[in-house]
Amino acid sequence: MKKFACIGLALALLGPEARTAEAPFVQTAKTWWAFQPLKCPPAPGLSAGVPIDVLLDEKIAAAGLKKAPPADRTTLLRRATFDLTGLPPTPDEVRSFLGDVAPDAFARVVDRLLASPSYGQRWARHWLDVVRYADYHDADPKARAASCEPLEAWRYRDWVVDSLNRDLPFDQFLAHQIAGDLLTNYTNETSDPTGLIATGFLLNGTWDRGDADKEKLVSDMVDDQIETVGKTFLGLTLGCARCHDHKFDPISNHDYYALAGIFYSSHFMENLGTKGGEITLKRVPLVSRSVAALRDGLVLQLESIKTKLAALDKQSPRVAADHPERRMLERDRDALQADLPPPYPAVLTVQEGGMPGGLFPNFQDVPVHIRGSYTRLGPVIPRRMPAFFAGNSQPPITQGSGRRELAAWIASKTNPLTARVIVNRVWQWHFGEGLVRTPSNFGLTSTPPSHPALLDGLAAHLIEQGWSLKELHRRIMLSAAYQRSSAVPRDQTAQDPENRWLARFSARRLEAEAFRDAMLFVGGRLDVALGGPAGADVGTNRRSLYVQTARWDRSNFATLFDAANPDASVEKRTISIVAPQALFMINHDFMQTQASHFAQRLLRNTSGDAAARIEWAYRWLFGRPAQPEEIQIAQHLLAQSGGSEIESAWRDFAHVLLCSNEFIYVD
Amino acid sequence: MSDSHWIPHRCSRREWLARAGGGFGLLALTDLLAGASPDPVSGVTAQPTRPIVGSLPHYVARAKRVIFLYMPGGPSHVDLFDPKPRLLQDNGKPFPLEKPKLERTRTGNLLASPWKFSQHGQSGTAVSELLPCTAACIDDICVIRSMVADNINHSGAALQMCTGEQAFSRPSMGSWLTYGLGTENQDLPGFVVVSPAAVFQGAQLWASSFLPSSYQGTLIRDLSHPIANLHDPSGNLARQRTKLDTLRQLNDLHKRSRVIDSELEARISSFELAFRMQQEAPEAFDLSRETKATHRLYGTDHPTTELFGRQCLLARRLAERGVRFIQLFDAPKNNVWDQHSGLREELPKRCAAVDQPIAALLVDLKARGLLEDTLVLWGGEFGRTPTAEGTNGREHHPFGFTMWMAGGGIRGGHVHGATDEFGWYASQDIVHVHDLHATILHLMGLDHTRLTYHFAGRDYRLTDVYGNVVHGLLA
Secondary structure, eight states: OGGGHHHHHHHHHHOGGGGSSSOTHHHHHHHOGGGSOOOSSSSTTTTTSOTHHHHHHHHHHHTTOOOOOBOOHHHHHHHHHHHHHSSOOOHHHHHHHHHOOSTTHHHHHHHHHHHSHHHHHHHHHHHHHHTTOOSBSOSOTTTOOSTTOOTTTHHHHHHHHHHHHTTOOHHHHHHHHHHHHHHSOOOSTTSOOHHHHHGGGGGOOOOOTTOSOHHHHHHHHHHHHHHHHIIIIIOOOGGGGSSSSOSSSSOOHHHHHHHHHHHHTEEOBSOOOSTTSOOOBOEEESSOHHHHHHHHHHHHHHHHHHHHHHHHHHOSSOOOTTOHHHHHHHHHHHHHHHHOOOOOOEEEOOEESOOTTSSOOSSOOEEEEGGGOTTSEEEEEOOOOOHHHHOSOOOOOOSSOSHHHHHHHHTOTTOTTHHHHHHHHHHHHHHSSOSSSOTTOOSTTSOOOSSHHHHHHHHHHHHHTTTOHHHHHHHHHTSTTTTBOSOOOHHHHHHSTTOSSOSSOOOEEOOHHHHHHHHHHHTTOOBOOOOSOOBSOTTSSBOGGGBOOBTTOOSSHHHHTTOOOTTSOOSSOOOOOOHHHHHHHHHOHHHHHHHHHHHHHHHHHSOSOHHHHHHHHHHHHHSSOOOHHHHHHHHHHHHHTTOTTSHHHHHHHHHHHHHSHHHHEEO | OOOOTTSOTTSOHHHHHHHSGGGOOHHHHHHHTGGGOOOTTTOOOOOTTOOOTTSSOSSOOSOSEEEEEEOTTOOOHHHHTOOOHHHHHTTTSOOOSOOOTTOSSOOOSBOOOSSOEEEETTTTEEEETTOHHHHHTGGGEEEEEEEEOSOSSHHHHHHHHHHSOSSSOOOOHHHHHHHHHOOSOTTSOSEEEEOSSOOTTGGGGGOOTTSOGGGSOEEEOOTTSSSSSOSOTTOOHHHHHHHHHHHHHHHHHHHTTOSOHHHHHHHHHHHHHHHHHHHHHHHHHOGGGSOHHHHHHHTTTSHHHHHHHHHHHHHHHHHHTTOSEEEEEOOSSTTTTOOSSOHHHHHHHHHHHHHHHHHHHHHHHHHTTOGGGEEEEEEOSOEEOSBOBTTTBOOEEOSSEEEEEEETTBOTTEEEOEEOTTSOSEEESOEEHHHHHHHHHHHTTOOTTTOOEEETTEEEOTTTTOOOOOGGGBO
């Protein structure tokens, strides 16, 4: 019953009186910061210069904090490279940056990194956390049923990567995910399917696949769509209004069903089928109709033969193996199987027009479901946007589902939430914490921003710059705040332990994906190719983005290192440090293999001098030269492991460095 | 909380505890490093093998460890431990008192329990027919019928039950206890969580939050492979030790100039814990070492009771080995005790799955002399409404519900507190979650007002600013 999670939190904050008849928060909501138009211009000169630091410095001074000095250039390059690409810098890149004394040296580094295809791979992962992306429900390909599995979900993931790399303006990026099928015209296999693909966003949620009650399943899917759209783009917990008016935000139960009508008027399952039977998510073939129909026909024939064979097996007495009927069926089956063309590509997508075979099979407004249940229906609510935000005199939705209108309303420059929410997320992904620390909830129970003017300024800037995320990255990364050292005297951290005022940078552990990719990268094995289906094996050389995320598998590498749980939208990852991670580090075959690869590469690329080899390792792994004390420690290990002439000694050395805190932490 | 005299003087108690990751002693840890060499950070040579147990207790502990049998979703008190004749009498009639403002959804009329209660043991405590085995142990159990909590939703209520706080990230009970007391076993995690499936709020329920991260619970999902990667493929532990010593040296150099040293240190000690787990854990987790009779006792030989039976049996093995806090979630999937509907069918299934294993655990602990210093706690985040949700369900109910305790320092065969005649409000000797926490710490020898951690300018406690020890529960 997680739908109600938000209520408990709010009750805790506001106390029981919050439940009384006329919600007192409606008044509060009218002046709530997040619901106000952007203060534009929020600070003089915002669009002209870089006022990020001006706005931060005010608060740092007010808190009586001393700013940390700029990070040294090696640290800065390692920070920026991991931040934008999820990979470490090469020693050559370090050398070239250290030698570049031009004032715009770092700006050019940022441009170079933003232009790398690895940027899209890295930042897509952030986005996938928020949109509860999974490649599959079931980790086991053999056990994977077609019903409700988000088959070929990777097309959506690849679209996200590509959109980020192309710097698709964020307003279009979001509009496509809600209504891409309506924004691009897909007619046949020669036209552009990206609009269809983008709507995969709406179909990659969690619900019971075997729910015998199809109507309930549909209502749960609609709920997932409303909830995910609300959290992801608006920072609103819209799902809270499923059974009753939202307890703390100005979203009524009627608002919810006004939105629900939009999704009920969309078509996202093939059809409801029979009670208890399997259902299939809506997919559109990316081949011509005739090609698809041919194969579909063959598959049907094959299934019918298999059914007949199964029936024979069940007969008693058993039908003999050489019985003519059985022989004929088997012959047909084998022939069909041999002729069957490979599965054609198809895209998981939402279409228009309601769910055939269900309660709401057309474009239509839907009634309130009393307490969330389709079995008790209340008044029909015309489709529209939430009244508090979009007003009481909205034009009626007369054509299509209304997804186009929904997308336009969210992507509008005047929507007070959209730009603020994405700017805050991007800030969080750069600094570790957002200016608002509840990035998917900007409602009345959230904590207001630490720097309201900065948040508004950046949001206005984003819109001004045509919703360009790459421009936003540049703006943030060129601030002095981003470039500060994370090392400050201890008494200063005590003054601001959570680093709310950003007088220093926060050092961070690498995420599971970046950590794994970095190990493959320094071993010279990382395959940075873009796109395609995910593999199941952590041992592949592909980037971690392409190692499958399966909802029912929580015992994999990524989960062990705190990757997002795809059961629900994840606004921020937690960090755990536990012995099972260390056991993986010291004993798992993957680690031994990476250590081996690195050692081999080291021996290939360096001369016989042990100190030079140690130096080479330090430059690849940490971007810096080794200190004399470290060389000594390393040589001691090499001696104990059989001497620096032996490859396995270098493997031990590499293994230790890969396990080290310096490798997994970014200052 | 003054520093004990033998703690190296250059290392504050807090730092020292931070280093004692997962209840791991610094002393034993440096001892393992070649020849008890000077600690590279403090420069002090540690004395060998001083026990860290007993370093803190404020007074004599009645219990040394806790086993928390957690039933996610909220088990129905009026169907299990809190019989209400008035519900039978008024079945189907409206609830005559004013319902709380906090109610989550509007429930219907009163719903009598479909199950019979009868009195058990010398104490004559009434228990539902759904829990015959637990009923047989009732003289060891103190039933608290007057629990109250503050949150009507799973997430918030489960957080409160496990951490004392409903909304924000705070250290869990197990983290506080391992922080305060360390562990009796240097080679296993001090705080083990067994949850076959994910539960609401997940890792937040066993998080260390702002306590050093090494105090968070070690989660075990799959009982047949409780701990992955437990074996060095080379089989050469001496070589691994050499590598880990080198790692430690390099990590110490790295840590010197960094401010997040508690996180870095936690990672350092996680490697030491991992090293020892390789030697100790396989034996500790190996249920096949138990006799057939023991397996039968716990019901691991029957599909209904197999999963929770294995969890309980593992809990006993870990308790024997000195693990401080063991938290079992009855979670073949999420939220199985959440009977909004299907009460008549689902509740008996849940009870059948846990009843025999729980009784087996109590009996087995007792037979081994462990029950007297092991505190066993049973319950969920709240109870369920005495009124019906739909025709065959009950809503969330934090206003009066049941939990029970047994073992170390607990007054067995006692019923503490009561709800009103409908089972709605706790009405007598009310025990708030904070009181429960205070009492658990008390039994473990800790004063809940003095077990504190300074963070962000404030001393935090498990019980925040609340909580009273409930002496009526104590033997």
